[in-house]
Amino acid sequence: MKRFKIIALAGSIFLVFAITAYSMLDSGERRVTFPSGTTLGAEVADTPETRERGLMFRDHLPKGGALLFIFEAAQPYRFWMKNCKFPIDIIWLDTDKKIVHIAKDTPPCTSDPCPTYGPKQEKALYVLEVEAGFSEKENLKTGTSILF
Secondary structure (H helix, E strand, C coil), X not given: CHHHHHHHHHHHHHHHHHHXXXXXXXXXXXXXXCCCCCEEEEEEECCHHHHHHCCCCCCXXXXXXXXXXXXXXXXXXXXXXXXXXXXXEEEEECCCCEEEEEEEEECCCCCXXXXXXXXXXXXXXXXXXXXXCHHHHCCCCCCCECEC
């Protein structure tokens, strides 16, 4: 009987974690955790359409929010701020989720052609957009690992 209770408890715990993970996947959001323990809820851009649109035409990021771009292959992706209304920090991460490049306080583009930001050679599989000043506040640097 005791063994059955332990198995039932373990199964219940697994079910709670599975439902939580599924609901995060279903909502298109990921929890992004930094070395300080700070956690952001990141909207996911993982299709050509969502990656192209990014944060364009939005007035701001939600408090405690971010936008996580997920690509199919690691490359030195370049980003621009066309039609973005507020400055952000842009963080490039490699396949191991380690920072390879940071563009701090990137301003909105006010005239064409818009400047682009990104690593010259370092390949990234993920790019994270956060509020301007976040990477400084979190003391993020090249080589820092991020969890999601």
